[in-house]
Amino acid sequence: MKTLLVPVDFSKFSEYALEAAANIAHKIGARIVVSHMIGLNDAIFTKDGIQLSEETLYFIKLTEKRFDEFLNKDYLKGVDIVRNVQKFKFFNDLDPVIAQFKVDLIVMGSHGSSGLSEMFVGSNTEKVVRSATVPVLVIKQPWKIKSIKKSVFACDFKKESIQAYLTIKEWCNLIGTKLELLYINLPDPNFRSTTEMEESVKKFFEAIPVTNPKKMAESIIYYNDYSVEEGIFSYANQNRMDLIAIPTHGRTGLAHFFSGSIGEDIANHSELPVLTVKI
Template sequence: MKKIIVPVDFSEFSENALKVAATIAKKYNAEIVAVHMMGLSTAVLTKDSSQSMEGMFYMKLTQKRFEEFLDKEYLNNITVHQTVKNFAVFSEIDDVAKEFDAQLIVMGSHGSSGLSEVFVGSNTEKVVRSANTPVLVIKDDASFDVKTAVFACDFRDESVVVFSKAKALFEKLNIEVKLAYINQPGDSFMSTSQIEQRIVNFLVQLKGAPILPEAVTIYSDFTVEKGIFNFAKRVKADLISLPTHGRRGIAHFFSGSIGEDVVNHSTLPVLTFKM
């Protein structure tokens, strides 16, 4: 763990994320990259001199707010990089992560529901949908003391690579992982023997220390989302983790994304890995 990206909008939610990033950074001697996206129009930045002066004013103002925002005791002895981008879309946070070779993005979120979830969505949801870097979503000001995590997936072959990444990160963070397959009624329902065979086929493809099939819990519930939450509660997990497909547009609207729904509705921190 070398660098952690923290998107900052100067809200209490981004400060919650910053506190968690500081906890992880101190534990693993990592650096933090705090990034703020101004979202100014291109016209303000590139046209005539008066508009350029306006852009310069906003840039200086943002830098001043940044310095005040990052003047926190919990950041003492941590190397913190500041970067101000004119990105208007949160999906480009992943570009910042690549630029700084970061291994983790930490974001604060209040979640969303109802019409706002359908028509607008949250900035955090956009990052979860698009980032190739793992995204840790923090919901409140609680201290980040994670000992047990749930990792839920469908155990298809396409999930092997992403679980291997998750497994490596959990080992770095010294987090015990509880694996779960959520079986639900409907078209995707499978018998226990079918699920067990899929799990075996999945586990034999993993490198490193073997994981026995008995380590995976087959948990039945009415929806995948409910199953993840109820299983996490049963095992007293501190964190929920899962892969996300990052659906976009019409496909996302009609079929939804379990990863984004879990991020929106979970009270626990959520760690996502894009497939």
């Protein structure tokens, strides 16, 4: 992991993400790309080329000034920082930045969302979690890497989640956190017997090059609750987890409207840091 991307809007939540990224960068020797979306309104794009250039230049200079203040932090000393200004209006337009800088992880601050704002608009963070092609670490409070002692990875242990598990396991190894594996068992019609759950998990680990699939399957924690989200939060709180890791399907359009995504819901509602990997 060599490059971290921190999308910023210069809010306190962006500062939380920047400091978290700095913690990680110091630990693993990564650089940080700090990216800001100027968010030029549609009216500017309808003007002639000269006006567009002049107004764009003004906003870029204003952003550079804000960068100078925002990046004047002691915790960034010794970290390779790359400034990036985009003309895009939304944080979910990050694919060009990810490709240009070969980003390995996005670290993003969030205040979450709820109620009608969540139903109709969602949050920038939710959109990034849904669309990003690389893992996303969501931060909502001041965060220190040394405080991340125990992490929990929750999924249904279907084969489609194997790569997400391997990615999260590698990341947790890099930062030195213990990873616990969690299976949430739900009431009817999704209820599964202990034998069914164990058999599913065993097949999951048999498909991964591990020395002892049976032992790995036996390490899974089975937890009963009324929803996956409630189960993850309850387990994390009861066992004092420091980070939640989860795969996400990244559904879009009508599929997202009707089905949603557990990964995005967890990222929106959890006060703990959340690491998501798109399946």
